Amino acid sequence: MGEVIGETKSLCPVCLSLVEAQRVVENGQVFLVKECPDHGLFKVPVWDDARYYSEVEHYDHPKVVPQVFKEWEKDAPSKMWDPSQQLQSTCLTVVEVTDGCNLKCPYCFASSDSSKMTNLDMETLRGMFTAVSTKVKKPTVVQISGGEPTIRNDLPEIVAMAKGLKIDFIQLNTNGVRLAKEDGYAGVMKKAGVDSVYLGFDTFDREVWKKICGVDLLDLKLKAVENCRRAGLPIELVPKIIPGLNVDQIGKIIEFAKKNIGIIKGVHFQPISYFGRVPAEPKDENYITIPSLLREIERQTGGEITPDDFIPTGCADVHCDTKCFGFVSEGRFVSLTKMSGKFSPDLDITRTVREGVYGSWGNILAKEAGLLDGDQPMSDKDCGCGTWMGLVKDLTLNALTISAMHFQDAWNIDYGRLRNCCIHEVMPDGRFVPFCLFNASDVRGRAPFRELWCAQNRK
Amino acid sequence: MVNVVITPTVANLLKERGITEANVKETVDYGESTKDKAVLPAEKLNWAVKRIGAATFAVQYKDSGEVTTAFSYKVALKAITDFVSEDKTDWIYAKTNEQMYRIRADMEYIGVVRAASAWGCKSSPTAFIEEFMAIKTIAIAQMLLEKKKGA
Incomplete structure (x- = not known):
């Protein structure tokens, strides 16, 4: 075995028991090595650049001990999780309104399809949104998800209810099918209160769509983008990146985002995680880690965007995500990430991330430039075309964020990372669960926290 | 001429903004000698501006010479x-x-x-x-x- 660089806990992917694990460096890569007394040894790649693994720790940021997990202390599924070990408060919450879907993708976090139809009732949803607005500091950011939330005809009422309960920012996580097929639906969602669309967008290759989602979705996805543009509903493209299928699409997706700047505000890559429904148990070559993804971005953009342009937000664990912020000018992406440097230790990083999602980075820059400062003179002659303020305004309208988050599955989950999780799933009873734990599933696709979600709904 | 006075607070501000005391003095001296400056008589405040090299420096200071703020820009x-x-x-x-x-x-x-x-x-x-x-x-x-x- 290589050099042990850390001790942690993980899960057995067969029985989901908590097991001791080690972070091990071998041939310049970081692996998670663990052994279950009943199911044997597992060794999984987690980061393919050991030097970069330690370099990003420079961006770690003080965490805010959360209060939200105290509610689990009496009945947490102790086999999998000790809630008292969580270190970070909430920056974003996920509310799943249904476990049903209008597709049946071979890869699906939630193992959704049309045979499932657990829709949370309005009273339960009210309780969940209330939990967010009372437990999470402002601005509150909720991602409405599922299954596929747009299969619910009452989704506009759900969104309006959330806004009525003072949720500041609502992101709609969707496959885009209904946005594409139903004229005016994007406008309906916007009117109800959706602030942005989190749109799955994996490839431009029609055959690859069939492998990832079971059907060629390219035309539907492009139509969804157009319909959102017509409605003025901003989009974040969310490609899940699967080795052997769509790694070569990374550059094309970024180029598409650049060409559609103004309506597309970000591209959020998700290196594949093996929870929910997946075609087979993963082998090493089935993973792509963040450093590999960044090298592909550099290669496929011809060096326009480099790994040096990315830094972890420091909100979750530094090995969970990476982000690059910039703007598109004359067809080129101009990175501004490093201008911000390392955040001050006094900064409330979860708030900064929530504000970043809520306001978009373009607005934050505009605010820094005094464009959104109500005390300053803002006549058209001061901030219109031809002025310095107008220049900042134009460039910030073309702001683009490129990011990646590698969710953990039962094979590679590192509880040292999990403790720092800031993305929390809301259960029907109003309690919060770290996102990766909520989705953690065994080799048969069984996910205990998802089962609990269903059980709570039936009560 | 005015004797420029820089308090510790203003010294920190200058450091944050990359402005030297020499920049401040040259700007104030220019304003005082040419009267190409703005004044706020009620507050006994002065505002001098001078292009030095590739940047323009602006200094606001009291009649006593105490600097209240300084900033610069490249445009x-x-x-x-x-x-x-x-x-x-x-x-x-x-x-x-x-x-x-x-x-x-x-x-x-x-x-x-x-x-x-x-x-x-x-x-x-x-x-x-x-x-x-x-x-x-x-x-x-x-x-x-x-x-x-x-x-």
Whole structure:
């Protein structure tokens, strides 16, 4: 075995028991090595650049001990999780309104399809949104998800209810099918209160769509983008990146985002995680880690965007995500990430991330430039075309964020990372669960926290 | 001439903004010797502006010489293009004792010319850009342009 660089806990992917694990460096890569007394040894790649693994720790940021997990202390599924070990408060919450879907993708976090139809009732949803607005500091950011939330005809009422309960920012996580097929639906969602669309967008290759989602979705996805543009509903493209299928699409997706700047505000890559429904148990070559993804971005953009342009937000664990912020000018992406440097230790990083999602980075820059400062003179002659303020305004309208988050599955989950999780799933009873734990599933696709979600709904 | 006084608080501000005491003194000396400066008589405040090298420095200071703030920007004045005499300020142009008002000035940086709002008057060749504009809008615009040109 290589050099042990850390001790942690993980899960057995067969029985989901908590097991001791080690972070091990071998041939310049970081692996998670663990052994279950009943199911044997597992060794999984987690980061393919050991030097970069330690370099990003420079961006770690003080965490805010959360209060939200105290509610689990009496009945947490102790086999999998000790809630008292969580270190970070909430920056974003996920509310799943249904476990049903209008597709049946071979890869699906939630193992959704049309045979499932657990829709949370309005009273339960009210309780969940209330939990967010009372437990999470402002601005509150909720991602409405599922299954596929747009299969619910009452989704506009759900969104309006959330806004009525003072949720500041609502992101709609969707496959885009209904946005594409139903004229005016994007406008309906916007009117109800959706602030942005989190749109799955994996490839431009029609055959690859069939492998990832079971059907060629390219035309539907492009139509969804157009319909959102017509409605003025901003989009974040969310490609899940699967080795052997769509790694070569990374550059094309970024180029598409650049060409559609103004309506597309970000591209959020998700290196594949093996929870929910997946075609087979993963082998090493089935993973792509963040450093590999960044090298592909550099290669496929011809060096326009480099790994040096990315830094972890420091909100979750530094090995969970990476982000690059910039703007598109004359067809080129101009990175501004490093201008911000390392955040001050006094900064409330979860708030900064929530504000970043809520306001978009373009607005934050505009605010820094005094464009959104109500005390300053803002006549058209001061901030219109031809002025310095107008220049900042134009460039910030073309702001683009490129990011990646590698969710953990039962094979590679590192509880040292999990403790720092800031993305929390809301259960029907109003309690919060770290996102990766909520989705953690065994080799048969069984996910205990998802089962609990269903059980709570039936009560 | 005025003896420039820099308190520890202002010294920290200068350090944050990359402004040297020499820049401050040269700017104040220019304003005092030419009277090409703005004054706020009620507050006993002065505002001097001078282009030094590739940057313009602005210093506000009391009659006693104590500096209250200083800031700088790289955009250079090309021409004053508009006078909005009905939008007045209490600042007076010292050389002619004329009350200043809103002006618009074309400012240039790395080949890009854009208009900025400032205080001035017809008898003043100087555009007095306010601090918030300099350290916020223009600073961000300069940075964005630098990044864009360097990309």
